[in-house]
Amino acid sequence: MDPVLDNLDLYWSGFLRSLGICLWGLVGSLALGTLIAAFRVSPIPSLRWFGTAWVTVIRNCPLTVVLFFFAFGFPELGINRSYYVFGVSALIVYTSPFVCEALRSGINAVSAGQAEAARAIGLTFTQSLGQVVLPQAFRTSIPPLGSVLIAMFKNAAVVGAFGVGQDLFSVGKGLANAQGYDALPVLTGVAVFYLLITLPAGAILALLERKVAIVR
Amino acid sequence: MSRPENVLYDEPGPRARRRALVGTVVAGLLLLGVIGLAVRKLAQEGQFDMELWGPLIDPGNESFRDVWRLLGRGLQATLISAVLAIVLSLVVGTLLGTLRLRLGRWSRMPVVGVIELLRGLPVVITIFFVWQVLPETPINVGPLPGEDGLWYLVIGLTLYNSVIIAEIIRAGVLSLPRGQGEAARAVGMTEGQVMSTVLLPQAFRTMLPALISQLVVVLKDTSLAAVLGLYLETLRRANLIAQNLDNPIQVLTVVGLMFIVINYALSRLAVWTERRVSRSGFRPEAAEAEVTAGA
Numbered sequence: 001m002d003p004v005l006d007n008l009d010l011y012w013s014g015f016l017r018s019l020g021i022c023l024w025g026l027v028g029s030l031a032l033g034t035l036i037a038a039f040r041v042s043p044i045p046s047l048r049w050f051g052t053a054w055v056t057v058i059r060n061c062p063l064t065v066v067l068f069f070f071a072f073g074f075p076e077l078g079i080n081r082s083y084y085v086f087g088v089s090a091l092i093v094y095t096s097p098f099v100c101e102a103l104r105s106g107i108n109a110v111s112a113g114q115a116e117a118a119r120a121i122g123l124t125f126t127q128s129l130g131q132v133v134l135p136q137a138f139r140t141s142i143p144p145l146g147s148v149l150i151a152m153f154k155n156a157a158v159v160g161a162f163g164v165g166q167d168l169f170s171v172g173k174g175l176a177n178a179q180g181y182d183a184l185p186v187l188t189g190v191a192v193f194y195l196l197i198t199l200p201a202g203a204i205l206a207l208l209e210r211k212v213a214i215v216r
Numbered sequence: 217m218s219r220p221e222n223v224l225y226d227e228p229g230p231r232a233r234r235r236a237l238v239g240t241v242v243a244g245l246l247l248l249g250v251i252g253l254a255v256r257k258l259a260q261e262g263q264f265d266m267e268l269w270g271p272l273i274d275p276g277n278e279s280f281r282d283v284w285r286l287l288g289r290g291l292q293a294t295l296i297s298a299v300l301a302i303v304l305s306l307v308v309g310t311l312l313g314t315l316r317l318r319l320g321r322w323s324r325m326p327v328v329g330v331i332e333l334l335r336g337l338p339v340v341i342t343i344f345f346v347w348q349v350l351p352e353t354p355i356n357v358g359p360l361p362g363e364d365g366l367w368y369l370v371i372g373l374t375l376y377n378s379v380i381i382a383e384i385i386r387a388g389v390l391s392l393p394r395g396q397g398e399a400a401r402a403v404g405m406t407e408g409q410v411m412s413t414v415l416l417p418q419a420f421r422t423m424l425p426a427l428i429s430q431l432v433v434v435l436k437d438t439s440l441a442a443v444l445g446l447y448l449e450t451l452r453r454a455n456l457i458a459q460n461l462d463n464p465i466q467v468l469t470v471v472g473l474m475f476i477v478i479n480y481a482l483s484r485l486a487v488w489t490e491r492r493v494s495r496s497g498f499r500p501e502a503a504e505a506e507v508t509a510g511a
Binding site for chain 2: 041043044045046047050056057060061062063064065067068069072073076077078107115125129133154155156157158161162169172173176182183184187190191194195198199202
C-alpha cells in the first residue's frame with residue numbers, strides 16, 4: 001500500500017474536498033427540495049404544476065446531462081463560473097426532485113384522520129399543520145430522505161470525476177495515470193476514503209431512523 | 217364527507233377559493249416572468265438561431281443526417297450497455313441474494329461484506345476501478361464483442377447493480393409468507409428446489425416493479441461513461457457533436473429529452489406493473505399479517 005501511504009496528505013486534502021462537495025450538496029438540495037415539495041403540496045395549481053414538471057423532467061435526466069448543461073450550456077449564455085460552482089449547482093438541482101419526493105411521501109403517509117381530528121378539537125390551520133401533520137410527516141420521511149442523501153454523497157464522486165479537481169477521484173486518477181503508480185492500490189485507497197464518507201453517513205441515518213421512528 | 221384530497225388542508229370554502237385564485241394568478245405571473253426572462257436571455261444570446269438548431273430539426277440542413285446517425289448510434293450503444301448490465305446484474309444479483317439467504321450467520325459474512333462494500337462505493341469509482349485495474353489482471357475483455365470500453369462499463373455497472381438487485385430479491389423472498397417455504401420442504405423438496413421453484417418465482421413477481429425502476433437507474437448511469445471518456449454512448453457522442461457544431465445547449469436539450477422520454481415511459485411501466493401485481497389478489501404483506509395474526 002505504499003502509493004497510498006506516501007501520498008496520504010494528497011488523499012486527505014482530496015477527502016476534505018469531496019466532503020465539501022457533499023456538504024454543499026446536502027444543504028442546497030435540502031433547501032431546494034423542500035421548496036419544490038412545498039410547491040407540490042400547495043393549494044395553488046400553478047405552483048403544483050411547476051413542481052410536478054420540475055420533478056418529472058429532472059428525475060428522468062441523468063446527472064451527467066444536468067452537469068454538462070451547467071458546464072457547457074451556461075458559458076454559451078455568458079455565465080462563467082468555476083467547475084466547482086457548476087458541479088455543486090448541478091448536484092443540488094439533480095438531487096432536489098428526489099428530496100421533494102421523499103418529503104412528499106412522508107406527508108402522504110399521514111392519515112387524513114389525524115388532520116380531521118386536529119380540526120375537530122378546534123386547532124387552527126397553522127396549529128394542525130405545525131403540531132400534528134408536519135412532525136409526523138417529517139419523521140416518516142427520514143428513511144427515504146436518508147437513502148436519497150447517501151445516493152447524493154455518492155453522486156458527489158461524479159462531480160469530482162467531471163473535473164472539479166483536487167477531490168478524491170482526481171487524486172486517484174492523477175496518481176494512477178500521471179505518476180505511474182499501480183492502479184489497484186491507488187484506487188483501493190480512493191475507495192477506502194469514500195467508504196469513510198458513505199458508511200458513517202449510513203450509520204448516522206440508521207441511528208436517526210431508530211430514534212424518530214413511529215410505529216403505526 | 218368525502219375523503220379530502222390532501223391531508224394538509226380542508227375542502228376550501230368561498231374565501232379560501234378566492235385566495236387560492238389570487239395566489240394562482242400571482243404565482244402564475246411570477247413563473248411566466250421567470251420563464252420569460254430566461255427565454256429573453258436565450259434569444260439575446262442567439263440561442264434560437266436556425267444555425268444552431270438546424271442540424272437537429274431541419275431535414276434540409278447539411279449536417280442533419282450525420283448528426284442523427286451519430287445520435288442513433290449513441291442511443292444504440294446506450295441501450296446495448298444498459299440491457300447487458302441489467303441482465304448480468306439480474307443473474308449475479310439473484311445468486312448473491314440467494315447465497316446471502318441460504319448461508320449461515322458466519323459463513324455469509326464475506327457475502328454481506330462484498331455487498332456492503334460495493335453498495336457504499338460510488339458507481340463512477342467502481343467503473344473507473346474496473347477500467348484501470350482489469351487490464352493489469354489476467355482477465356482479458358478484448359475477445360468479447362462490442363465497441364471499446366463497453367465491457368468495462370458493463371462490468372462496473374453490473375458490480376454495483378447486482379448487489380442492489382441482490383437486496384431487492386432478498387427483501388422479496390423475506391416478504392413471502394413463511395408457509396410457502398415450509399410447505400415446500402414438507403412435501404420433500406430440497407433447499408435448492410424450494411428456492412428455485414417456489415420462493416424465487418414469487419419474489420420475482422412482487423419485485424418486478426422495483427426491478428424495472430432499477431433499469432431506469434442503469435440507463436441513467438450508462439452516461440457516466442461520458443464523464444470518464446470511456447465509451448461512445450449517447451452523451452459522449454452528443455458532446456462531440458456539440459463541440460463540432462458549437463451548439464451544446466441545443467444538442468443537450470435533445471439528448472435530455474431522449475432520456476426523459478425513455479425513462480418516463482419505463483417509470484410508467486413500473487407503476488402499471490405494480491398495480492397489476494397487487495391487483496392479482498396476492499399481497500405478500502397482507503398474507504404475512506394474516507399468518508402472524510393467526511398464530
